[in-house]
Every structure is written in structure tokens, then in C-alpha cells.
Amino acid sequence: MLAAWVWPVNARAETVLERAARTGVITMGGRTDLVPYSFVDGKGQLVGLSIDVAERIAAEASTYLNRPVRLAFTAAPDANTLFKQVHTGETDLACGVQFTWEREMFVDYSIPFSLSGIRLLTRSGGLDGTAASLQGKRIGVLAGSLGDATIKSYAPKAVRVPLTEIDAAVAALQAGRVEALAGDSILLAGAVAKTGAKGLAVVPGVGLQRYAVGCIIPENNSTFRNLMNLAIAKLLQGYINGNRDATESVNRWLGPSGILELPPQVIKDYFQMVLLTNEQIRVPADTTPEAKP
Template identity: 45%
Template structure:
């Protein structure tokens, strides 16, 4: 069961060092303004954050990416197109952001290791590592002894299970879609992952399964990431995210619909509006306090 930060570091460094950097490279914001495009990483099967629907990508992460697109259009004074860039794995997406080849990715769980290579925006969700388990299994380390546990390769969940469940075997899958398919076809009976991801997809792959344990193995904020040292793009992204969260808090009908369809009442995740508003309020208050300090 080996999920190492060194593997991620090596992948990112090899990708980044393989790209020739001009002496005075334009910033991502300058490139977006010049090309009229903001490129965003997307993963299929990664609801509630992103998934392919026909020829488009949808999800909670895409709602915030669209808000960033709008903010960029307003700032540059020209139409900016949001262009999905599909990737096949978490590492591929992070490497594309770290190298500056892609501008944005929304739906990334925070870790200090990843923050060495990319810059995080304000978070728009809070999640943590849990599992889909068969009925009667509470998902605790003791209940997972001798079990094979599926997880997405290089995910925060894979790392948490590796460190915590010493008597289980980790089966790693290249991407979220492959991990979900493995649970659906019975290749694994346990699947570890982001709690919101598990809740959003359980009905399609294991409707009788539990999401457990009650207390997650870890917790992590979820937001967008941009290439390092691009304060212009980071600042505009934070502004866009804050505006959408504030609109939700203020009961704006469009904001309520956009967020609720993925994580709110009646969705597969089924969080209450009060819970979502409380989290958004805490994020905005924390950001305000940090700016005052």
C-alpha cells in the first residue's frame, strides 16, 4: 500500500522541467486575455465536482469555473471562453496546472504537499475521507482488517487509508470513473474517497451501500487550483468564488439552483441549505479576518 508524496513530486517535476520556460513568460492572466480562453482541468466521473454530460462537462466545480470565466471576461473587457481539458488521472491534472499548461481546476482537495506546486483559491466545499461499505460494516479500521479497499490513485483518500488501515489491502484505480466501475461490477466491495464524491455517486454504483464511518478519516477543504505565482488569476478567482457564495447566502434564485442541483436539498448529496450557507459564511468571514490581520 504505497501512495507517496515523492511519486507526485517526481511526476510534477518531470513535467515542469520538461517545459522550456521563456526568460519573461507572460502571466496566465495575460495569456487568457490574449487568447480569449481559460483552460480548465476536468475529470469524468468526479461528481459532484465534474463529469461529462454529452459533449460538455457539468458539476459543482464547473459552476465555480463558470463564475471565474465571467469574472475574467469582466476584467479583460472581452469574451473569455471556458475550455474543458479532460485528463485521465489526478496526477495528470495537477502536473498540467503546475507546469502552467492549463490555467484552472475546480474541485481539488487541499493538501500541503499539493500546495508546494499549485496555488489554492478560497474553498467552496468541505469534505473528508470515508468509504462506501456493504451493509453492516461501519467503515472503521477494525472493520476493514483483511479487506480490499478501492481508491483513486494519488487521491487524498488513498493516502489516508494507507496511513490508517494497516491491516487492509489498497486497490488503486487510475481515475474516479474506473474506481466507481470497479465497485459497480463487484471488483471491490469497499471504496474510499471524498465524502461528497461517494454520496454523489453511490446511487449509481451501490445504492444499498453505506457511507461510513460517521466521523471521516480526515477532513479537507475543496476549491480551485491555479499555477503558482499568478496573483492576478488567483485574486480574480477568489473574487468570483466569493461572489457566488455570497449570492447563495443572499438567496439569489440562480445561485441557489446552481449549487443545490449538485449538493443541496434533493440532490444525491442532499445537504440542507442552512448547512451550505453556514459553510459559505464561515469561509467569507475567515477571508475577511485574514485580510484585516
């Protein structure tokens, strides 16, 4: 699959920041159906954790350039198209992207703002997620996705059923057309929350493959990459410190009152681990009671 990613890269006269300085725009690509990262809500607005993170990156670039910088979002039909657009410089930024070492050969990643893995969504009491339990079973996958590749190697005797979008995949599972869905565990949980599906469970307890989730940009944009990492680090540190803005931004998608309902301490522990691999950001603590998760 990765061999198909060796696209010719047009010579770029400008870096992402040079173009942003000239136009006031950073182009962002992504899907519009990936809860909780980037999706269209009931009001027809594009929302999600990835959008919040990208807005912070644009704000960091605006401060650096001393001029307003806005995001211009373009929907991408699938992950391969999105990677091609970022790799060739057609798109400046994409967030909510799974990290793999192979992909790192073609784009530059930010520090992560989420952690996920490949698991299976199935009916409660159904498959247990072991390779033996998948033998001969119809497993729904998004064609060309990391979940597709994982099932191909993990359970080669499973019958992989290509599907085009995650909401339709959940509907196929509920209708019995597939016996499980393989994919990103956070996106699977988000799809269940969005569709209101009942009687489903995510298995096994530990992901078949685990990875960080962050943003990607075209290679050789070191200054923009630094600003991107700084924006994400400030968000993570702000959440750890209990700052209201950071806390609300993360909790509305991941926290106890959000879509995934993760305990705040679990989120803090992961954010702290990410920051310990780089440098702690000095963000003043917010002492207002409402800011405490």
C-alpha cells in the first residue's frame, strides 16, 4: 500500500508559513464524519477536537507572523487522498491522523494529542476479538484503512468487507450484514455515540495495534512544525493545569461530560507523558473553580 504513496512532489516556492504570511490562509484537509475529531454537528457546523487543535495552530501562526491567519477547510474523501494532498503540499495541515512509521516517511507529524488503537466493534456477547474468533467471520473495514491492514495480517482467514463510511458501517453491523467492525477504537466509540446504537461492545480489552494521534504537515516546514507543536503542548499543559479554556476544549470531546466520557485523570496522565518527552510549557494555572475537571 505504501508503495503507492511515492507521488512526485512539485517544487514549492513557498513554505507553509511563507504562504500564510502572503495570503493569511492555512489550508486544512480532513474527513467530516469522524466523531469526535472532525464531523458536522446537528447545526451543520464542522466541529471536533481536530478542528479545535487546528484553530490553535492557526492562532500560533498568526502570533508568529503578526497578522491574522485563518483556516480554509477542504473535505477529503479518504485517508490516502488526504495523505497525498499533504505530502505534495496541496494541503498544509491535517489533524486527528493516526501515526505510523511508514506514514512518517512522507509527511511530518506533530506531537500527539490523543492515543488510540485498532479494536473491534461487535454485538455484546459476540466475538471476543481473538484471531480464532474472527476466522471465517465477515468483518467490516474502511477500505484501505489501518484497520483493514491490521485485520488482514492479524486474522487472514477473516472475510474483510469493505465499507465506505463509519456511520454506514455501524448500520451494517446492526443489520447483521457484518459480525464486527475493525477500526480506530475512539472513532468506533464516537460513531456509536453519534448514531445512538445499542447493544454493542468494543473488543478486545487491549488494542490489536496502538498508536498516537496528531497532526501532519508537508515535510521540510520546520518553523511551522515548531509552532504546531507549541500550540498542542500549550493545550495539553493547560489541561493539566486546569485552565478553563483548555479543559473545556478537551472535555467536550473526550472528558466525562463529552462524547467518550473518559476520566480526567486518564487524560491528564497521557498528556503528562507526552509533555515529558519534550518540555513542560509554562502556562499560568487557572484558579477558578469551574476550571477544575
